[in-house]
Amino acid sequence: MSTRQAPISQLRMIADDMVLLVNQEVTLAKQELDLKVSQAMYGVAAIVAGTLAAFIAVWVLVQALIDGVATQMPDWAAALIVGGVFAIAAMIFIRLGSNRLAPDHLKPHHTINSVTRTARTIKENMK
Numbered sequence: 485m486s487t488r489q490a491p492i493s494q495l496r497m498i499a500d501d502m503v504l505l506v507n508q509e510v511t512l513a514k515q516e517l518d519l520k521v522s523q524a525m526y527g528v529a530a531i532v533a534g535t536l537a538a539f540i541a542v543w544v545l546v547q548a549l550i551d552g553v554a555t556q557m558p559d560w561a562a563a564l565i566v567g568g569v570f571a572i573a574a575m576i577f578i579r580l581g582s583n584r585l586a587p588d589h590l591k592p593h594h595t596i597n598s599v600t601r602t603a604r605t606i607k608e609n610m611k
Contacts, residue, residue, distance in 0.1 A: 546570065 546566060553562035583589065 496508075520550045550566045553566060556562075557565075
């Protein structure tokens with residue numbers, strides 16, 4: 485083997501090692517991603533179960549509230565008052581949530597400003 489071939493074979497070995505390393509990293513990333521997806525699915529299932537339990541609990545508590553108010557007035561009036569209060573609360577929460585999801589609220593203003601400043605600085609330095 486000539487001295488000229490030695491660096492080429494070393495470069496080839498390094499390239500092969502890099503390909504192997506990248507393949508191993510991709511395999512590891514896939515395995516970790518599979519694990520994370522499984523963990524996320526378990527988390528979603530737990531949240532769904534908790535949400536269902538919370539919904540049932542709220543239903544029972546609202547019925548108890550209606551029964552309590554009904555001791556002072558007719559059942560229909562108690563249900564109407566309690567239902568009205570919950571409807572107003574629901575509208576308030578929906579309005580607040582909708583405002584937070586408006587496109588302007590979701591813009592990353594700080595990042596946009598930072599990128600704009602950086603781009604301006606780069607342009608000025610290239611002159």
